[in-house]
Amino acid sequence: MRLRQLALSAALALAAAATALSTGLAMAQTPVQFFPSLTGRTGAVAPNATPFANGYADYMKLVNARGGINGVPTLVEECETAYATDRGVECYERLKGRHGGATVFQPLSTGITFALMPRLATDKIPMITSGYGRSDTADGSIFPWVFPLLGHYWIAGDVVLQHIANKAGGWANLRGKTVAVVYHDSPFGRELLPIVQRRAEMHGFQVLALPVPPPGVEQRAVWLQIRQQRPDFVVMQTWGVMTATAIRQAVATGFPRERMFGTWWSGAEPDLRDIGADARGYNAVMMQHGQARDSEVVRQILAQVHERGQGTGPRTEVGDVLYMRGVVGAMLAVEGVFRAQERFGRGRHVSGEQARWGYENLNITQARLDELGFAGVLRGPIVTSCRNHVGTALTRIHTWNGSGFDWSSDWLQADMNVITRMITASSESFARDNNVTRRTEAGC
Amino acid sequence: MAPKKIGDVILDVRNISLRFGGVKALSDISFDVREHEIRAIIGPNGAGKSSMLNCINGVYKPQEGSITFRGQTFRHMNSRQVAQMGVARTFQNLALFKGMSVIDNLMTGRNLRIRSNLLLQALRWGPAEREEVEHREKVEHIIDFLEIQAYRKTPVGQLPYGLQKRVDLGRALAMEPQVLLLDEPMAGMNVEEKQDMCRFVLDVNDEFGTTIVLIEHDMSVVMDISDRVVVLDYGKKIGDGSADEVRANPDVIRAYLGTSH
Amino acid sequence: MGFFLETVFAGLMNGVLYALVALGFVLIFKASGVFNFAQGAMVLFAALAMARFAEWLPQWLGFQSVLLANVIAFMIAAALMLVFAWAVERLVLRHLVNQEGVTLLMATLGITFFIDGFGQTVFGSDIYSINLGLPKEPVFILESLFPGGLLINQDDLVTAVMAMAMVALLTLFFQKTGTGRALRAVADNHQAAQSVGIPLGRMWVIVWFIAGLTALVAGMIWGAKMGVQFALTFVALKALPVIILGGLTSVPGAIVAGLIIGVTEQLAEVYIGPLVGGGIQIWFAYVLAMVVLLFRPQGLFGEKIIDRV
């Protein structure tokens, strides 16, 4: 037992050394706005998570090329988690204090998101979970530090079902129909179910819930069941290899791709490129943006980042769906800081706590979006508040044409009457279990 | 040595037959063992000697026959029961706990007598501690008796063969048995080691009055120390009686003595 | 009825592949007593190598033919697996002779980490494709017998045939060739084999190479079906219940058990799954194997263990 001494001091020594070293690396002379980036560049998630990380980094470089945030340059330091929860926690603890303090975290992984949520309040660091994490965190008066900006799974689910209803010619025609939900058998996947069930109750269609054990390479049985039960539509809450495998199985069992609808992590190039023409007709709901190769912001990134040999990833992926999600994530992170500077001092470094205020008081108008080069990519305004940490419920559906995506729907607005009720109920029960008191409007 | 008194039958083996699949290891073996005597089982390799002991130990379950121990008759034995009734055993090719020290090996022999429950043991609470100490004392006596004090805390795996044999005996003695089954205790030993081992066996026999059932190859040893001898050959009993009777038995001579030294 | 048949068919198609990977496990275990957890990583590594070379070669050498590219890439990948086998024997196995099974098992996990990292470093961690020109669209047979007909996937059939061919080849190799006999000798008794002058080291290289080949074929097939990517490593986990069900040391066991598990897990997911909320495939095979072991501790075909004292 005496060796715990050795073990411990070894631990201390090693880790201390390591921290010292890597902080020594950082250029923390001039005040910089630090945006840590938890990446998934290795392992099973790499194909989908890498473009996100690249887009995130590239946009931050673009911001600096534009002169920073009112003069304050942005800095990104990455830490590889490979989606392992404990590594994610370690990365968070490693990065949160660096370069004058982390502005905001975007963990991308559901598991890491959960593990970090309890730590945010004490560390006074906000977290943006655009399109993942818990949907009820949209209620900012219970979850002050979490921002599912632009959408969460309940919005995704609601919109997909709306779209399906439109195709069927109105909700009424869904009565008696069957919607199969193929989902990642994990909290991430299950998060979609409540909204689908809610809608099923409202409009009287059957739900066929088909869980797929992660990582999702084995789906024969699921698709045999689909072939047997012959659902009218399939909604997919999948990620990475699971999406591709699902579509391949659909091809193999002859389920029409036109009647398959993915949520926003289930409809990107890496999932479909390899299947190519066979996947033609597959749809996925997009958190506003989709593939945006010819948008202004992409042009700027190519010109001011890649042309100057500072591109993070391969030039070819710039403008792809998940790359753009990284870009949008970075844009939101930065805009929050702009907003915070308006209150806490222009051109000043902004603390995590101040940034949180920024994210809670966002007002990104269409004009601002156009100015940033997101015309045609995003639709304003994006307005957040104490009660509303999402900012917008507008989405679009895009469809795979064999080599790329085309928009196949107009802007679709999720029905907040339905969703808000669910969110309040869920966040209330969270508040009860963890005796959190709801912030009053004054407290915001 | 003083003439010891042989008591009445303590272990009575009746018509034991044991088969592995088709192979007949023992067929219709019967013999008895009297209290305080040294009973030898001899026979060429594969005669079924070890199998016989394994039946008595309940390691193997014979298909036919019965074993009577202290008036209680069993179709076949259950290892733990046998141990509780006071039968201990050493093994032909050492079955020691190689990873454990000599003391621990011997202490396992005391485990049947441990009373304190897991919780007490975990807390090392009074009674548990006291128990440990009592048993340790017993074990230390055996260690002295076997003259292996120097190796108390050595893992037995590291001991030379001869000493391991002693530890094996020690572990059996630690159970304070009434009947001691010795499976070739002297196999592969040099003369001195054999003499030591003989001495230990005899001492055990008359100091503790332990009944001893002994499997041995070395005829000279057997003839010297055993009171009565059973001879097995190909799983059959071909002779039973005092050393001299057995020596005179023609079957035995043909089957065994003729072929050995 | 038709649906049942389709399920069974799907199960068999999986089962053949399970059997193939399980075979790799069993060969290594028989010959070197190593429980090789790296099998999954080997599948990925081999598939990556083949996919990437099939992609690079035409660029380097400037030819078009996909077939040619695939063939050469396969050769190169095979060669790589040989190097790998040699390295494993040289750097790991020979230093770990007569260690405990669990130590060896852990060593193979170390190897797994290494080649996972190495493979991604050299070949990248994106999704790559192996194009065997397999027909993807399903065909429907016996429509007269069953409403909607029986759904059969040609690519399944083709790949199943490949896998079976591989299995058959290996069996032949073991029965007929001298090396095969030597390997079986090694499997039966290391010391004896050595004493009659069979070089253990070389035998180990050979079995690891053969296991590498099974990994390559399996990786190629899976890669062609679902793209070559990290997730391939997980598929091989399915071989674990297969080998204990069949018996660690039994080649026929691996094959039979592969088919059994392939079929039963499909049936279970399709017929029992819905009753308990689905997704039971992930544990069904293991529980099945565990239950069977309760009655046959050495698996269906493994050698019986007898305690001797």
Place this chain on the structure above:
Amino acid sequence: MFYRENGQFQTSYQADQQIFPVRQDRLAILALIAFAFVGVPLLADEYLFRAILVPFLILALAAIGVNVLVGYCGQISLGSGAFMAVGAYMAYNVFIRVAEVPLIVALLAGGLCAMLAGIAFGIPSLRVKGLYLAVATLAAQFFFDWLFVRVPWFTNHSPAGTAEVSNLGMLGWSIDTPLDKYLFVLGFVVVFAWLAKNLVRGPIGREWMAIRDMDVAAAVIGIRPMYAKLTAFAVSSFIVGVAGALWAFIHLGSWEPLAFDINRSFQLLFIVIIGGLGSIVGCFFGAAFIVITPIALNQMLPWLGALAGVRISTAMVGHAELMIFGALIVWFLIKEPHGLARYWSLTRHKLRLWPFPH
């Protein structure tokens, strides 16, 4: 020179049977515990507490549990992660369903449930041996992973099937700062390590080792294999379960089954093997190695790269980390199959003789 037993004669068996017969060992361990409780808090910063020390201690605790089963009783288990999960989720349910239940009670209750699960999945060990058993235990791993996602009751019907706890505390001490958490976990680890040590050096420990070394002989001297194996499974999964509860409550706070997946099981087995089978102290070595090495590599490599004048990409670092870590493990297994604990005993032996080795 300072590490000498000369003149310390054990005059009673009691004295000889102490947990640390050598005086220096006793002093050192006291000093160490004192250091852990007083010194470390003064030295360590938040990062060390939250990212290194707490996980290190909890995994060391879990490893002690695994070692009881694998190292002492010789039953290989690849399902430890599952028993951590059982501990975590059952502790969670006790914690939220039983009003006013003290934290410690909830944690121990989690351990007890894990113990029951462990006994249930230990039953095959009565017939199945070695690697067959190892793979069979994977059944537990995958089954529980599935169970806790599938059955909403375990996660108190939360929409996504996640569990979270907050406002932890005991006897008016609210455990929220990193230091609190560290001390709380440390307390657990010290107590459990002591209890485990007592068990393995006591009668039951001897029964376990007897079963491990030669089960037939053990049976012949009256040890019941069933009792020995099942107690090993019980004690082991109890400790592992408590560790799982700590991991969920103290380290994560909000978690999903993925936190206890098969990689966790492998990680624990690594800790035990690298640390040393059948050694309590080894668990701490192993945990230190397994927890710190990857992180250290991950932080060192970019810096080393910078020294060499090359900028290593995040992905490259990740891959290199994997390769080096894997190679290190193999190297360790080759160099010292008996684990770091063996190195330790060798050093002690040298220390004894130093400075006069001959």
